[in-house]
Structures are given as structure tokens and as C-alpha cells.
Amino acid sequence: MNQVRFPEFRAELGPTGYPFSPLATLTNAAGDVIPDGVFLDASLYPVGGREGSYLSAVVVAADEVTLVFGDAGTSARASGKFSRTDPPPEVALYDTAGRPAGVLVSEPARLAAFRGWAEGAHKFDARSAPLVASVCRPVPDSGVTGFSAGGVAVSGEVWLVGEDGVVLSTSPADDPVSGPVTAVRVDVAGDPLYRRRLCDAGDVFAAPRFVTSIRVVSGPQVFYLRPDEFGDVKLTSHGGAASDTVLRVRTTQAGLVFEAAGPS
Amino acid sequence: MGAPGFSNDNRFRAYPLVEGTAGVPGAPGVRGLPDSALVDCGFVAGPSSGYDPGRHSVRLRRVRRAGTAVTFEFASDAPGLAGSTLTFRRGPGDPDYAVEHADAEADPAPAGPPGGGPLFGFRYSAAEGRRSTLWPGLGRRSAAPAPSPASGPGGVLFGFGLGSPAGRLSALSPGFGRRTDGGPPDVSMSAGEVGPCELPPWWGFLQTGYTAELFADVSDGADLSAGPGDGLVEPALVQSAALGYVSSVSVANKDRTRAGSPAGCGPATWPYPGVGYYVHQRCLVGPLRFAPGYNLVLTQDDSENSVAFGARPGAGAGYPAEEPRVAPWEEPGGLRPLSGGPWCSETVRSVNGLAGPDLRVSAGSGASVTSDPAGNRVVVDLNLQNLDGCLSDYVRVSESL
Numbered sequence: 001m002n003q004v005r006f007p008e009f010r011a012e013l014g015p016t017g018y019p020f021s022p023l024a025t026l027t028n029a030a031g032d033v034i035p036d037g038v039f040l041d042a043s044l045y046p047v048g049g050r051e052g053s054y055l056s057a058v059v060v061a062a063d064e065v066t067l068v069f070g071d072a073g074t075s076a077r078a079s080g081k082f083s084r085t086d087p088p089p090e091v092a093l094y095d096t097a098g099r100p101a102g103v104l105v106s107e108p109a110r111l112a113a114f115r116g117w118a119e120g121a122h123k124f125d126a127r128s129a130p131l132v133a134s135v136c137r138p139v140p141d142s143g144v145t146g147f148s149a150g151g152v153a154v155s156g157e158v159w160l161v162g163e164d165g166v167v168l169s170t171s172p173a174d175d176p177v178s179g180p181v182t183a184v185r186v187d188v189a190g191d192p193l194y195r196r197r198l199c200d201a202g203d204v205f206a207a208p209r210f211v212t213s214i215r216v217v218s219g220p221q222v223f224y225l226r227p228d229e230f231g232d233v234k235l236t237s238h239g240g241a242a243s244d245t246v247l248r249v250r251t252t253q254a255g256l257v258f259e260a261a262g263p264s
Numbered sequence: 265m266g267a268p269g270f271s272n273d274n275r276f277r278a279y280p281l282v283e284g285t286a287g288v289p290g291a292p293g294v295r296g297l298p299d300s301a302l303v304d305c306g307f308v309a310g311p312s313s314g315y316d317p318g319r320h321s322v323r324l325r326r327v328r329r330a331g332t333a334v335t336f337e338f339a340s341d342a343p344g345l346a347g348s349t350l351t352f353r354r355g356p357g358d359p360d361y362a363v364e365h366a367d368a369e370a371d372p373a374p375a376g377p378p379g380g381g382p383l384f385g386f387r388y389s390a391a392e393g394r395r396s397t398l399w400p401g402l403g404r405r406s407a408a409p410a411p412s413p414a415s416g417p418g419g420v421l422f423g424f425g426l427g428s429p430a431g432r433l434s435a436l437s438p439g440f441g442r443r444t445d446g447g448p449p450d451v452s453m454s455a456g457e458v459g460p461c462e463l464p465p466w467w468g469f470l471q472t473g474y475t476a477e478l479f480a481d482v483s484d485g486a487d488l489s490a491g492p493g494d495g496l497v498e499p500a501l502v503q504s505a506a507l508g509y510v511s512s513v514s515v516a517n518k519d520r521t522r523a524g525s526p527a528g529c530g531p532a533t534w535p536y537p538g539v540g541y542y543v544h545q546r547c548l549v550g551p552l553r554f555a556p557g558y559n560l561v562l563t564q565d566d567s568e569n570s571v572a573f574g575a576r577p578g579a580g581a582g583y584p585a586e587e588p589r590v591a592p593w594e595e596p597g598g599l600r601p602l603s604g605g606p607w608c609s610e611t612v613r614s615v616n617g618l619a620g621p622d623l624r625v626s627a628g629s630g631a632s633v634t635s636d637p638a639g640n641r642v643v644v645d646l647n648l649q650n651l652d653g654c655l656s657d658y659v660r661v662s663e664s665l
Contacts, residue, residue: 005276006273006275006276006277007277008277008278008279008283009274009277009278009279009283009498010283011283041498041499041500042500043499043500043501043502043503045503045504047508047509080318090317090318090499091318092316092317092318092319093317097507098507099506099507099508100315100316100317100504100505100506100507100508102317103317103318103499103500103502105498105499105500135500137503139505139508143509143510144509144510145507145508145509145510146507146509146510147510153507154507155311155312155506155507155508155509155510155511156310156311156312156313156344156506156507156509156510156511157311157312157461157463157511157512157514157547158510158512158513158514159513159514159515159516160513160514160515160516161515161516161517161518161541162516162517162518162590163517163518164518167517167557167588167589167590168515168516168517168544169515169544169557169588169589169592170515170544170545170548171555173553173555175551175553178551181550181551181552181553182545182548182550182551182552182553183552183553183554183555184513184515184548184552184553184554184555185554185555185556185557186554186555186556186557186560186562186573187557187558187559187560187581187584187588188557188558188559188560188575188580189558189559189584189587189588190559191520191521191603192521192601192603193520193521193522193523193603193605194521196521196523196524197521205524206526206527207523207524207525207526207527207605208526208621209526209527209528209529210606210610210611210612211611211612211620212606212610212611212612213612214612214615226612227609227610227611227612227613228609229609230609230613230614231608231609231611231612231613231614232612232613232614232615232616232617233612233614233615233616234615234616235615235616236616246630246646246648247631247646248628249616250628251616251617251618254624254626255618255623255624255625255626256615256616256618256623256624256625256626257625257626257627257628258625258626258627258628258631258633258644258646259627259628259629259630259631260628260629260630260631260646260648260651261630262629262630262648262651262652263651263652264629264630264650264651264652
């Protein structure tokens with residue numbers, strides 16, 4: 001019988017139980033059997049994963065199949081979905097935070113084997129469907145893996161940006177536990193001109209010309225009235241020049257009224 | 265006779281490339297590269313790569329020989345790896361089954377707050393009151409298409425709105441990544457001037473077969489390119505660290521809203537050009553700590569692994585003793601505030617408590633008020649008209665404002 005001495009990688013693994021362990025039974029208590037060679041290759045690298053990766057469940061729905069993988073820490077460390085009626089050649093795996101956690105290499109014809117499974121969750125344990133150690137490379141879950149504000153976590157090179165009245169700065173600091181650290185200071189100073197930003201078209205907002213002082217001319221005398229700390233200017237009729245002045249300055253709802261006191 | 269080793273087996277099959285995408289005798293380009301050239305490889309796509317194993321791939325894009333050097337270039341279609349190649353080189357003196365590890369060159373396209381991709385920013389909304397704000401918008405490389413949240417961001421901006429409980433973070437200090445040089449803050453006038461942090465976008469290894477065989481198969485001057493679908497690396501040989509960890513934190517501030525110049529006045533100027541963002545410090549690694557500044561309420565919840573930011577007048581470092589600068593070197597134009605324009609106490613906002621914008625001045629008995637727009641004057645004349653008097657000559661007191 002002719003035998004290919006150096007078969008292609010996938011062809012060589014096809015008839016084997018790889019990536020499952022040689023000790024895997026590939027059956028569960030309910031009698032479900034994972035077909036030999038359903039997967040050609042695998043790579044699992046979940047963040048925070050533990051040893052002992054195994055296929056923990058095959059969840060079959062009307063139009064999709066979900067493969068769930070667990071390990072010594074949890075029965076649901078990573079999962080991947082594919083179309084039940086139109087399987088792909090590969091299935092990407094993600095952890096519970098939505099991060100890439102691995103890939104299964106197969107063929108549409110091989111994954112089609114799950115098409116005949118009944119709908120529902122078909123569970124397996126660590127003894128029935130363990131994976132070989134070489135396909136499992138969990139990533140340590142140390143340090144900060146991401147920032148989240150309730151939505152998708154962001155990671156990688158993260159930018160912290162202050163805007164609209166919030167200003168960020170950094171400075172060295174000392175932590176009693178960590179030692180020298182970098183402190184990110186957050187100042188909320190407000191944006192005093194925010195109304196201009198709201199009129200973002202540029203020419204929609206017209207910069208006003210403010211009154212900064214009131215120049216008072218009285219004959220040869222000239223003096224300036226400038227606002228106090230509250231921006232207010234006081235115009236009164238009292239003064240040392242004439243204690244019996246008839247000048248009155250009244251404040252009304254309609255505005256400022258200058259008048260002379262006396263019968264009319 | 266013992267069974268041939270794994271590496272030797274791979275000299276006679278397409279692995280580590282997918283069968284049919286290489287090692288096809290007589291095929292052009294990379295697809296025709298003999299099986300014996302490569303025997304193993306592996307790659308790790310970094311946290312900012314956006315590599316999704318369900319959608320992206322790595323392939324051998326090009327093989328060249330120039331004199332005594334054979335170069336293998338790998339590329340990926342992951343959004344964060346656009347324009348980045350992983351290059352390996354072999355010389356005739358390299359041993360058989362030589363293994364080389366390499367880091368990809370970082371994308372020379374400028375990185376920084378503007379761009380495409382998810383952005384989170386610190387924001388205080390005076391108009392909206394206390395509200396958490398979170399918005400998508402900006403990312404790492406302006407040259408790359410905006411990655412979707414599912415595929416992972418490539419160097420994303422992050423911050424959080426102030427106030428509501430929804431504005432919370434999880435996790436505190438970054439721990440991964442290469443160290444910075446520890447120098448002074450890398451302050452940039454423009455976001456376009458900054459580049460990526462030190463962590464390479466991706467890295468990997470390549471093992472080649474027999475060196476003499478390689479140089480015999482790839483002739484001097486050969487330049488093999490990959491056509492569509494050629495040179496694909498086996499998917500299980502690529503590990504994605506996208507979204508895996510925070511590799512570094514960079515800090516920037518958006519430019520403040522600046523005062524404009526009223527019509528008829530000269531233009532408002534500052535001693536530096538205004539840009540969209542001011543980078544305060546790049547590529548922070550190691551332990552970080554958030555410090556409460558002016559008006560900031562900072563609370564930490566260890567059980568939820570979260571930090572909450574809120575705003576309250578006088579909280580944190582108290583009321584602002586000075587205007588926080590968006591960049592350390594920021595200076596006001598002249599004696600004005602950093603945002604330009606006058607201070608509140610420099611403008612007449614009310615007269616005798618009556619506020620503007622227009623103040624009505626009128627005359628009662630015995631007075632007259634006239635306006636002189638050309639002279640920018642309001643003349644108040646105490647002429648005692650309409651008043652009873654025993655004076656033969658009335659006294660006029662006129663004040664001009």
C-alpha cells in the first residue's frame with residue numbers, strides 16, 4: 001500500500017484525536033460523541049486561563065453552534081460560535097470579556113457533524129474532552145488588562161484625555177506600597193467659555209465687546225469707574241461735593257433713572 | 265531507523281503555511297516557494313493590533329534575495345498592523361534550521377489622540393450638569409481604518425465622565441509594557457508629532473530549513489510576492505493579545521475654548537499655536553495613581569475594582585488656586601486668563617445691581633439723558649426742568665458718561 005511519507009499537516013492530523021488528549025473519551029454521560037477529527041488544530045490563550053483546558057459544552061441552537069471551553073478554574077473560560085448550516089473553516093474563540101482567546105482550525109465538512117445534534121447544551125467534563133497541553137497557552141492575568149466604563153474594555157496603548165473643563169497632568173509620587181509611582185492628577189476647573197464651544201460653527205458666536213470701565217467727565221474732571229470683584233459699578237448721588245444735592249439716582253425695573261428731587 | 269523530526273517533516277510540506285498557499289511547484293511568487301524554505305513559525309499580535317482570529321490572518325507577503333541575504337516579510341490584515349511588516353533575514357552562514365525572533369517595526373504613521381477608534385475622555389459638562397460621558401471617536405493611527413470594538417482598538421483614548429455612577433473605571437495601574445526612559449514629560453505642541461510607544465505591534469519567530477537548500481532555491485535577485493490568498497500562515501500559529509492588557513498610558517488634554525476677538529478689534533493671539541490636543545506625557549508604564557485635583561471627588565471601590573470620578577465645588581484639592589494648564593508651558597496672552605478675554609471682574613456686568621447686556625438709562629424730573637453714539641457717550645444733564653423753583657437762573661449740572 002502506498003503511503004504518503006510526509007503528509008500535509010492538516011491531512012496528517014485529520015484522522016487523529018488531536019487536539020484532544022489521547023486519553024479523551026470524547027463522549028459524555030448523555031451519549032453525545034465528538035467525532036474524531038472534527039478539529040484539525042487548535043490554539044487557546046485566554047487571559048487568566050488555567051491548566052487543564054477542555055471542551056466543556058457544545059450548545060446547539062436553531063442557527064448556530066457554540067463551543068465552550070473550560071479549564072481548572074472555570075467551565076466557561078472561552079467560547080466560539082459558528083453557523084450551524086454554513087460552518088466556516090475556522091472558529092475564533094473569545095473570553096467572557098470579549099477578548100480573543102484562541103482559534104479552532106477545521107473544515108466546513110467536519111464542523112457540519114454538529115448539524116445533527118439536538119438543540120440544547122451538550123456538556124462534557126475535563127475527563128471526556130481534554131485538550132493536549134501544547135495547544136493551551138494561557139496568558140497571565142496580571143497588571144491592568146483594560147479600562148472599562150461599563151462598555152467594551154479598552155487596552156493596548158490607552159490615552160487619557162481631559163477636555164471640556166477637565167485638565168490632566170502627571171507628576172512623580174511616592175506610594176507606601178509600590179514606592180515611586182506616577183500620579184495622574186485630575187483637575188475640574190470648568191470651561192468658562194463653554195458656550196462658545198456649543199456654537200461650534202465658528203461664525204455663529206460673535207465675541208461681545210465688553211464694557212470694562214465707565215469714563216465720567218464732569219467739566220474739567222475725568223475719572224473712571226471700574227467694576228468691583230463682582231463686576232458691579234455703583235452710581236450714587238451722595239458725595240462730599242454737595243451734601244444737599246438734589247440729584248437722585250434710582251434703580252428701577254426699567255433701568256437706571258437720573259432725576260432731581262423737588263416739587264414739580 | 266528513527267522517525268524524522270518535526271522540523272524535518274516540515275521540509276516536505278507546506279507547514280507552517282497553509283497547504284496550497286505555498287509550496288506549489290511552478291506557481292508564481294510566494295505560492296511557488298518550496299516547502300523546504302520554512303519549517304516553523306509563530307506570531308503574537310500585540311494588544312494594540314486589533315487582531316481578531318476570526319477575521320484576520322498573517323501571511324508571508326514577500327521573499328527576496330539580494331546577494332547573500334534572503335529576506336522574509338510577513339504582514340497581517342489586522343487594523344492595528346496595517347503598514348507593519350515582520351522581517352526575518354538569512355545569510356549563507358546561518359546554520360540549518362536556524363531560528364530567528366524579531367519584533368515588527370512600529371508604524372511610522374503618527375499616533376496620538378486624534379484619529380479613528382474608540383476614545384474615552386475626561387469631560388465636565390457644565391451645561392449638562394453631573395453626567396457620565398463616554399463616547400467613541402478617536403484612536404491611534406489616522407492612517408488606519410477605525411477598528412470596531414469587537415476587533416479591539418489600536419491604542420485607544422480613555423477617560424470618563426464626571427458625576428454619575430456610570431462613570432466608573434475598572435482596574436487601576438498598568439503593569440505591562442516596556443519602560444520609558446524616565447525623562448521629563450514628553451510635551452508636544454501637536455498630536456501629529458508623537459509616535460507609538462515602545463511595545464512593537466507584533467512579534468514572532470521563523471525557523472527555516474536547510475540553509476544551502478534555501479539559497480539554491482531562491483536565486484540572487486529573486487523577488488517573490490504573494491498574490492491574494494497566498495502565503496497564509498496556519499491560523500493556530502498566530503496568538504492575539506488584542507485587548508489583552510494595557511501596555512501603556514498616555515496623557516493629553518484637549519485645547520481649551522479660547523476667546524475670540526470682537527468685530528472691529530485686532531485678532532486674539534497667544535504665544536504658541538493652538539492645536540487640537542496637547543500631549544502631556546507618553547508611554548507611562550509601571551504603577552499609576554490617580555490624584556484628586558481641584559473640585560474632584562475620587563473614590564475607589566476595591567470590591568468592584570473600580571475608581572469613580574465626580575465633581576463637587578471645593579472637593580479634592582479645593583477651589584482652583586490657579587488655572588490648571590492644559591500643557592505645562594501654557595501661558596496666557598498678556599495678562600489675560602489662559603482662555604483669553606477679560607477676567608469676570610474686569611468687565612462691567614451690572615450697574616447698581618442692574619445687569620445687562622443692555623442697561624437702560626432714563627431721566628426723571630429735573631434731568632435729561634441723551635445719548636451720543638458717535639462719541640460713545642451718555643450725557644446726564646441735571647437741568648431742573650419741570651421742577652418748581654424760585655430761581656431766576658437755574659443751575660445746570662451736567663455729567664457726561
